[in-house]
Amino acid sequence: MAAFRCRRDPCGFICLILTYFSVFYADYVVIQYVLLPAYSGSVWCTLHGAVFNIILLLLLACHSKAVFSDPGMVPLPETAIDFSDLRSQSNRLNDRGCEGWTVCSRCETYRPPRAHHCRVCQRCIRRMDHHCPWINNCVGELNQKYFIQFLFYTGMASLYSMALVVSAWVWRIRSEREGDEDKEGEEAPSKHLIVAHYIILLVESILFGVFVLVIFYDQLVSIITDETPIEQMRNRLMKDKPNNTHPTHITHTRKPKIALLREVFGRGSIICWLFPLHSSPPSVGGISYSALPDYNV
Numbered sequence: 246m247a248a249f250r251c252r253r254d255p256c257g258f259i260c261l262i263l264t265y266f267s268v269f270y271a272d273y274v275v276i277q278y279v280l281l282p283a284y285s286g287s288v289w290c291t292l293h294g295a296v297f298n299i300i301l302l303l304l305l306a307c308h309s310k311a312v313f314s315d316p317g318m319v320p321l322p323e324t325a326i327d328f329s330d331l332r333s334q335s336n337r338l339n340d341r342g343c344e345g346w347t348v349c350s351r352c353e354t355y356r357p358p359r360a361h362h363c364r365v366c367q368r369c370i371r372r373m374d375h376h377c378p379w380i381n382n383c384v385g386e387l388n389q390k391y392f393i394q395f396l397f398y399t400g401m402a403s404l405y406s407m408a409l410v411v412s413a414w415v416w417r418i419r420s421e422r423e424g425d426e427d428k429e430g431e432e433a434p435s436k437h438l439i440v441a442h443y444i445i446l447l448v449e450s451i452l453f454g455v456f457v458l459v460i461f462y463d464q465l466v467s468i469i470t471d472e473t474p475i476e477q478m479r480n481r482l483m484k485d486k487p488n489n490t491h492p493t494h495i496t497h498t499r500k501p502k503i504a505l506l507r508e509v510f511g512r513g514s515i516i517c518w519l520f521p522l523h524s525s526p527p528s529v530g531g532i533s534y535s536a537l538p539d540y541n542v
């Protein structure tokens with residue numbers, strides 16, 4: 246049910262269509278107007294075509310995994326929980342080693358530490374980073390890896406298509422100068438069309454390239470500092486408050502950067518980090534997030 250609820254967001258739906266359209270448009274321009282005319286008959290045509298399409302396939306695979314994977318939704322209780330004795334209940338949870346669990350009034354359930362409620366998904370998400378319309382899903386503990394891989398391949402595809410368009414444009418200008426002037430008049434309409442495609446693809450690549458680079462950097466910083474953007478904002482607000490004694494201020498244990506990266510990308514080889522392969526979900530502080538605490542009194 247929750248997965249369908251995510252897909253009802255019109256902004257997310259438009260962004261998904263825009264993403265697929267941009268990918269297929271880039272592939273069309275690169276093959277039709279860059280590789281075939283500029284590298285025709287050369288081994289470079291096949292090579293660039295194969296590499297560019299492999300990058301796009303990996304981009305789409307990571308994107309689909311980010312879209313369709315569970316970001317780490319906190320399961321809803323099967324029966325309604327009575328929160329009237331919330332204080333004594335919380336103390337009991339802490340006694341059982343479940344410190345940091347909180348109650349979500351919207352989901353009406355207990356949620357593990359670092360889980361936050363997403364207004365779009367209408368559910369609590371474990372280690373929620375943000376809700377991303379480009380994947381029409383939340384970025385959370387279980388799909389952050391796929392989201393970062395999607396950013397990585399989008400950045401690579403943007404750089405690659407920029408390089409291919411610029412080199413094909415230079416080749417075109419050179420061959421026009423060297424070629425005979427009679428043909429110039431015949432090719433004029435298609436020449437304008439080709440240049441228009443080059444400009445559109447360059448603008449698309451620069452926009453998406455810069456956009457994903459910034460988000461990619463933010464994602465890596467948030468992993469290495471072990472602080473999601475929501476936690477960063479909350480901790481900043483806590484610091485600004487004078488005489489703050491709020492118990493929910495988050496202080497994470499200092500872990501090595503590589504351990505933090507492995508929590509997101511999996512414990513396998515670093516080469517596996519490049520592929521959208523399933524890795525076992527991490528369990529932090531010995532608490533298994535897949536199960537709610539035992540709240541039988």
Ligand SMILES: [Zn+2]
Pocket residue numbers: 349350351352353361362363367368369
């Ligand atoms: Zn919630």
Ligand SMILES: [Zn+2]
Pocket residue numbers: 363364365366367375376377382383384
């Ligand atoms: Zn969400």
